Amino acid sequence: MARPLHDPTGEFAIVLFDPTIDNRQYDIPNKEEEGGPKEDEPEKSQEVVKIDRPVMHKSLAEILGLKKVVEERPQVPVVIDPRLAKVLRPHQVEGVKFLYRCTTGLIDPLANGCIMADEMGLGKTLQCITLMWTLLKQSPDAGKGTIQKCVIACPSSLVRNWANELVKWLGPDAITPFAIDGKATKEELTMQLKQWCSATGRANVRPVLIVSYETLRLYCDVLRDTPIGLMLCDEGHRLKNGDSQTFTALNALNVQKRVILSGTPIQNDLSEYFALLNFANPNLLGSRAEFRKKYELPILRGRDAAGTDEQRKKGDECLKELLTLVNKFIIRRTNDILSKYLPVKYEHVVFCNLAPYQKDLYNHFLQSPDIKSLLKGKGSQPLKAIGMLKKLCNHPDLLDLPNDLPGCEKYYPDDFVPKEARGRDRDIKSHYSGKMLVLDRMLASIRANTNDKIVLISNYTQTLDIFAALCRSKNYGHLRLDGTMNVNKRQKLVDKFNDPEGSEFVFLLSSKAGGCGLNLIGANRLVLFDPDWNPAADQQALARVWRDGQKKDCFVYRFISTGSIEEKIFQRQSHKQSLSSCVVDSAEDVERHFTLDSLRELFMYQANTTSDTHDTFKCKRCRKEDGKQILKAPAMLYGDTSSWNHFVNLEGEKGPLAKVQDVLLQDETKHKEVSAVFQYISH
Ligand SMILES: [Zn+2]
Numbered sequence: 294m295a296r297p298l299h300d301p302t303g304e305f306a307i308v309l310f311d312p313t314i315d316n317r318q319y320d321i322p323n324k325e326e327e328g329g330p331k332e333d334e335p336e337k338s339q340e341v342v343k344i345d346r347p348v349m350h351k352s353l354a355e356i357l358g359l360k361k362v363v364e365e366r367p368q369v370p371v372v373i374d375p376r377l378a379k380v381l382r383p384h385q386v387e388g389v390k391f392l393y394r395c396t397t398g399l400i401d402p403l404a405n406g407c408i409m410a411d412e413m414g415l416g417k418t419l420q421c422i423t424l425m426w427t428l429l430k431q432s433p434d435a436g437k438g439t440i441q442k443c444v445i446a447c448p449s450s451l452v453r454n455w456a457n458e459l460v461k462w463l464g465p466d467a468i469t470p471f472a473i474d475g476k477a478t479k480e481e482l483t484m485q486l487k488q489w490c491s492a493t494g495r496a497n498v499r500p501v502l503i504v505s506y507e508t509l510r511l512y513c514d515v516l517r518d519t520p521i522g523l524m525l526c527d528e529g530h531r532l533k534n535g536d537s538q539t540f541t542a543l544n545a546l547n548v549q550k551r552v553i554l555s556g557t558p559i560q561n562d563l564s565e566y567f568a569l570l571n572f573a574n575p576n577l578l579g580s581r582a583e584f585r586k587k588y589e590l591p592i593l594r595g596r597d598a599a600g601t602d603e604q605r606k607k608g609d610e611c612l613k614e615l616l617t618l619v620n621k622f623i624i625r626r627t628n629d630i631l632s633k634y635l636p637v638k639y640e641h642v643v644f645c646n647l648a649p650y651q652k653d654l655y656n657h658f659l660q661s662p663d664i665k666s667l668l669k670g671k672g673s674q675p676l677k678a679i680g681m682l683k684k685l686c687n688h689p690d691l692l693d694l695p696n697d698l699p700g701c702e703k704y705y706p707d708d709f710v711p712k713e714a715r716g717r718d719r720d721i722k723s724h725y726s727g728k729m730l731v732l733d734r735m736l737a738s739i740r741a742n743t744n745d746k747i748v749l750i751s752n753y754t755q756t757l758d759i760f761a762a763l764c765r766s767k768n769y770g771h772l773r774l775d776g777t778m779n780v781n782k783r784q785k786l787v788d789k790f791n792d793p794e795g796s797e798f799v800f801l802l803s804s805k806a807g808g809c810g811l812n813l814i815g816a817n818r819l820v821l822f823d824p825d826w827n828p829a830a831d832q833q834a835l836a837r838v839w840r841d842g843q844k845k846d847c848f849v850y851r852f853i854s855t856g857s858i859e860e861k862i863f864q865r866q867s868h869k870q871s872l873s874s875c876v877v878d879s880a881e882d883v884e885r886h887f888t889l890d891s892l893r894e895l896f897m898y899q900a901n902t903t904s905d906t907h908d909t910f911k912c913k914r915c916r917k918e919d920g921k922q923i924l925k926a927p928a929m930l931y932g933d934t935s936s937w938n939h940f941v942n943l944e945g946e947k948g949p950l951a952k953v954q955d956v957l958l959q960d961e962t963k964h965k966e967v968s969a970v971f972q973y974i975s976h
């Protein structure tokens with residue numbers, strides 16, 4: 294008697310395959326074992342498939358000699374393991390169904406792959422683990438799995454993370470992954486991989502191989518002939534370059550089903566589309582040349598300003614056809630759908646005035662001969678100057694004074710102690726920086742009044758040094774993660790911080806430490822101390838705390854020095870985000886994107902504003918005379934801060950800022966450093 298592994302009528306049963314509905318099109322299990330890649334299939338003309346698909350498919354099964362498997366055994370439902378079904382959120386159930394249908398040929402019998410591009414925080418990992426576990430354990434053929442082996446390819450920093458996630462969701466006894474974390478020698482590893490390749494049936498005790506892209510590339514030859522049922526490619530946007538070594542190596546493996554995971558939206562770039570989809574579903578779009586002829590050229594011709602109406606029409610048609618095809622295999626949901634399950638997130642842009650000493654140094658630098666020649670188009674190092682101003686915004690101690698700013702000695706405050714004369718921790722003067730002073734007060738208040746934890750993020754490890762010294766001087770328990778740390782150590786640190794019993798309430802994180810997927814839900818507050826050119830980098834940082842598993846309301850603060858270069862960076866960032874088009878990825882891009890005019894703007898200090906950014910909005914909801922918001926926006930749009938709530942810090946504890954829904958910011962009404970706040974409320 295053929296029985297499904299899990300009861301399809303159970304209270305929480307989620308059925309992925311129902312033989313009464315899906316059987317006609319089903320992709321026959323264990324095809325990978327036959328070693329029959331797509332090349333062996335007979336030529337198919339699109340028209341024939343359209344007219345007579347079921348018959349065509351039947352004969353395909355016959356040709357491959359697989360037909361009998363289907364006929365001899367009745368099919369059973371495929372049902373998500375209840376231990377996973379009970380933790381999946383509704384959107385994740387939808388995601389798993391999508392993954393299952395794509396990878397088993399239920400969407401298109403010619404395709405066995407797809408792209409999972411959900412935004413960070415939606416649980417891509419869990420959805421993919423559910424798919425993998427289902428395919429390993431079940432198929433419509435009772436008692437058999439759909440696949441025997443799975444490879445998870447990811448950046449090396451995530452290998453351990455994936456292994457942990459498997460245990461977290463499936464329990465310690467379900468699966469022993471083979472995670473290659475770089476400890477074995479070349480000989481040992483070759484041997485282990487050969488064993489992994491040859492293991493079948495009961496000997497196949499570690500069916501899941503977790504490996505970095507680099508290692509996979511190096512050992513591609515060892516793995517080449519082994520049938521791999523499923524390959525998950527995490528951070529898979531690196532495959533967007535179809536000519537890269539990684540792409541070529543992975544493509545050479547004998548893989549039946551492929552899923553690309555990517556949190557980065559796929560850009561409106563045809564060759565990127567082609568490369569990713571062509572990797573997930575080889576041959577679906579034809580060869581590169583065919584794709585170019587059929588889609589790319591007509592689309593580009595249609596976009597050409599000199600093109601004829603006919604060409605434009607043809608281009609639109611081709612684009613529509615391509616998108617229809619492509620969208621069948623891409624799933625992309627944004628964080629908005631999470632609102633239902635997550636606590637409220639209050640996100641703030643906190644504009645902080647420069648401290649008096651900081652302001653003196655800032656103006657002094659802007660008046661310096663270096664900057665003056667730069668603005669005449671003569672200087673050669675705008676990036677260096679930008680870097681210095683950014684550092685100065687964080688804290689004057691980040692500069693090497695007086696060497697960096699000759700002649701600045703006259704601004705030294707009375708309590709100034711030269712760096713070389715200082716003790717290790719004693720001389721962190723937070724009042725030398727507006728932002729640092731606000732942070733100092735926030736930490737003290739969190740410590741005194743709450744049991745909240747907080748993540749502090751900066752682009753500069755030097756800033757983290759100052760945070761650390763500040764914490765030491767006040768006896769705040771803190772942990773620090775930066776780029777030099779190995780993966781095991783990282784995970785330990787994260788676990789320690791997330792432990793509710795842990796005494797460390799501050800987590801210091803470098804935004805350059807990478808650490809995609811780093812989960813810091815032990816904290817419900819987060820400070821992004823300085824803005825990055827790249828909005829995606831900031832978004833990644835912000836997704837650390839407001840994500841699955843978070844129980845408390847979250848408070849996010851993006852610090853910006855009022856009137857300074859940081860406002861300009863922030864403004865460019867918002868601009869990019871609302872266009873969501875090309876993203877500035879590197880320092881060279883920054884240099885290339887700045888004309889002399891924009892440099893002049895960058896090196897201007899707006900001394901008499903509460904927020905230069907707000908000034909640029911020409912906001913009609915706030916009163917001209919005192920800046921008080923008198924009208925709420927009809928809807929808050931996350932990507933558009935002009936639609937957020939606007940607060941100015943005037944009239945102290947009776948002023949507008951006292952109404953903000955956060956005690957830490959309310960407290961700032963007693964002080965002058967915070968000049969204005971933008972606030973976004975998730976739901
Ligand atoms: Zn306003």
